[in-house]
Amino acid sequence: MRTWDTVAIIGVGLIGGSIGLALRERKLARQIVGIGRRPESLEKALSLGCVSQISTSIAEGVKQAEIVVVCTPVESIAQQVAESAAAAPAGCVITDAGSTKTQLVADTEQALATKFPHHVPFVGSHPIAGREQSGPDAATADLLDHRVVVMTPTDRSDPAAVAAIEQFWTSLGADVVKMDPHSHDAIVALTSHLPHLVASALAATTPGSSESQPLIGNGWADTTRIAAGDPELWRQILLANRGPTLKALADFETVLSTWRHALESGDGQLVTALLKEGKSRRDAVGS
Amino acid sequence: MRTWDTVAIIGVGLIGGSIGLALRERKLARQIVGIGRRPESLEKALSLGCVSQISTSIAEGVKQAEIVVVCTPVESIAQQVAESAAAAPAGCVITDAGSTKTQLVADTEQALATKFPHHVPFVGSHPIAGREQSGPDAATADLLDHRVVVMTPTDRSDPAAVAAIEQFWTSLGADVVKMDPHSHDAIVALTSHLPHLVASALAATTPGSSESQPLIGNGWADTTRIAAGDPELWRQILLANRGPTLKALADFETVLSTWRHALESGDGQLVTALLKEGKSRRDAVGS
Numbered sequence: 087m088r089t090w091d092t093v094a095i096i097g098v099g100l101i102g103g104s105i106g107l108a109l110r111e112r113k114l115a116r117q118i119v120g121i122g123r124r125p126e127s128l129e130k131a132l133s134l135g136c137v138s139q140i141s142t143s144i145a146e147g148v149k150q151a152e153i154v155v156v157c158t159p160v161e162s163i164a165q166q167v168a169e170s171a172a173a174a175p176a177g178c179v180i181t182d183a184g185s186t187k188t189q190l191v192a193d194t195e196q197a198l199a200t201k202f203p204h205h206v207p208f209v210g211s212h213p214i215a216g217r218e219q220s221g222p223d224a225a226t227a228d229l230l231d232h233r234v235v236v237m238t239p240t241d242r243s244d245p246a247a248v249a250a251i252e253q254f255w256t257s258l259g260a261d262v263v264k265m266d267p268h269s270h271d272a273i274v275a276l277t278s279h280l281p282h283l284v285a286s287a288l289a290a291t292t293p294g295s296s297e298s299q300p301l302i303g304n305g306w307a308d309t310t311r312i313a314a315g316d317p318e319l320w321r322q323i324l325l326a327n328r329g330p331t332l333k334a335l336a337d338f339e340t341v342l343s344t345w346r347h348a349l350e351s352g353d354g355q356l357v358t359a360l361l362k363e364g365k366s367r368r369d370a371v372g373s
Numbered sequence: 374m375r376t377w378d379t380v381a382i383i384g385v386g387l388i389g390g391s392i393g394l395a396l397r398e399r400k401l402a403r404q405i406v407g408i409g410r411r412p413e414s415l416e417k418a419l420s421l422g423c424v425s426q427i428s429t430s431i432a433e434g435v436k437q438a439e440i441v442v443v444c445t446p447v448e449s450i451a452q453q454v455a456e457s458a459a460a461a462p463a464g465c466v467i468t469d470a471g472s473t474k475t476q477l478v479a480d481t482e483q484a485l486a487t488k489f490p491h492h493v494p495f496v497g498s499h500p501i502a503g504r505e506q507s508g509p510d511a512a513t514a515d516l517l518d519h520r521v522v523v524m525t526p527t528d529r530s531d532p533a534a535v536a537a538i539e540q541f542w543t544s545l546g547a548d549v550v551k552m553d554p555h556s557h558d559a560i561v562a563l564t565s566h567l568p569h570l571v572a573s574a575l576a577a578t579t580p581g582s583s584e585s586q587p588l589i590g591n592g593w594a595d596t597t598r599i600a601a602g603d604p605e606l607w608r609q610i611l612l613a614n615r616g617p618t619l620k621a622l623a624d625f626e627t628v629l630s631t632w633r634h635a636l637e638s639g640d641g642q643l644v645t646a647l648l649k650e651g652k653s654r655r656d657a658v659g660s
Binding site: 214215216217233234236261263265269270273274276277278280281282283284285286287288289290291292293294297298299300301302303304305306307308309310311312313314315317318320321324325328331332334335337338339341342345346349350352354357358360361362363364365367368369370371373 | 501502503504520521523548550552556557560561563564565567568569570571572573574575576577578579580581584585586587588589590591592593594595596597598599600601602604605607608611612615618619621622624625626628629632633636637639641644645647648649650651652654655656657658660
């Protein structure tokens with residue numbers, strides 16, 4: 087198993103903190119530098135053992151790094167990759183943990199190609215390991231264990247950097263899947279962004295009256311759980327991927343209109359067919 | 374704590390089986406008669422300890438019962454309550470565990486008033502304790518513990534029967550809430566039936582391709598979990614409550630159309646407002 091002298095993590099929340107904990111538990115890095123804007127968050131991550139050093143400066147924090155992982159909200163990532171590339175040593179490779187990829191990867195590759203000819207390469211990543219909780223308190227050393235990390239290399243990606251980043255995620259116990267940024271965004275619109283939108287809309291549809299509260303059961307709780315996620319993080323994700331998400335919403339609305347027709351006409355066979363289709367897709371995934 | 378000599382449970386699946394297990398564990402009944410059509414299901418429930426006797430005949434099974442609980446799919450309940458009333462001894466009270474109430478309670482009260490003047494009273498109930506699993510294998514002695522059971526007495530209900538049924542559910546650890554059948558059905562349309570429809574439609578919208586499967590995470594799994602429920606049970610529930618469910622669906626579609634507008638126009642403030650509204654409703658309920 088390869089180890090690293092120094093890994094820098096920009097943004098030590100749920101994902102960044104979990105990466106730090108996993109690196110420590112697996113003894114994969116001598117130094118883990120946590121980088122962020124807010125000293126209190128960094129102190130928290132340090133006290134939880136997510137990182138071994140902290141810095142509020144990207145330029146300072148990455149200067150010895152062999153790997154930089156940017157785990158901040160999607161709107162911040164491109165800029166922070168560029169700042170990292172400007173300060174990181176030769177041989178360093180950069181990745182991220184953003185939930186959307188098309189625009190971010192295009193912006194980042196463009197910036198690196200034009201501004202940083204000394205070539206610190208970037209390859210986009212997306213760990214499929216979200217939760218409704220956020221922050222370093224929610225971090226766990228096994229968050230990525232046996233989870234999928236999607237990598238989105240392009241024809242501009244450095245093959246050695248792709249291999250290095252793949253090795254990094256694999257070392258943390260993750261299974262790497264590679265696809266182009268467009269395919270990634272179209273799929274997560276359906277598997278992640280539409281479910282978030284739907285869970286939120288469903289929660290908002292439910293009356294908050296004291297009479298209804300006792301009639302809320304496990305089904306509602308499961309179906310709306312992710313609506314408790316951070317609105318600011320999710321605003322950024324949904325806006326960054328709004329084209330594919332609107333397409334996914336249209337697909338969903340088509341199924342809903344069949345449901346409406348089935349109920350309005352009292353068509354039991356159609357209701358059963360719809361329920362069986364949903365069950366079949368759900369059963370194929372498992373718990 | 375009051376105890377009963379004989380309780381009859383018609384339908385020993387998840388709910389009926391769990392009632393039997395709770396009665397035994399709490400030593401609340403000397404005899405628990407499991408009644409059903411299929412001998413193999415009854416044998417299973419007997420071997421799991423859910424019931425102490427079994428019968429494929431309602432007339433036989435209820436003849437010593439002080440309480441009859443009908444836990445079959447909603448379309449069967451009215452008929453089985455009538456059969457129970459015809460055979461049960463004086464002093465027996467009947468309730469059910471159906472997820473919809475308006476039509477069922479009206480049909481049942483009508484049948485009992487006209488056909489069974491010797492008056493074995495019925496009061497409708499609905500334990501808010503569903504799961505995606507079904508059958509006696511999924512039954513647990515604590516399924517109703519600290520859960521809500523809605524009772525739906527009407528102005529035709531016998532007050533002594535209401536008190537007896539309330540005592541029964543309370544003895545099993547449940548918290549009883551009373552409301553009229555119409556209010557119950559309007560609320561569960563929003564808290565249970567719409568979530569089921571939405572979870573099913575969301576699962577059906579997700580592509581089953583091998584490329585998408587690895588990108589399915591916990592969020593999708595939570596949001597679609599109840600889509601794995603029994604299609605036949607849910608067809609009956611959704612058709613029995615289709616008016617209120619269509620109204621709930623219309624409310625949901627209104628929220629979705631605001632979402633569509635927010636994404637189409639790239640209105641970040643509106644996206645944030647929608648996410649905050651969903652989070653606020655979700656946070657008010659807790660895990």
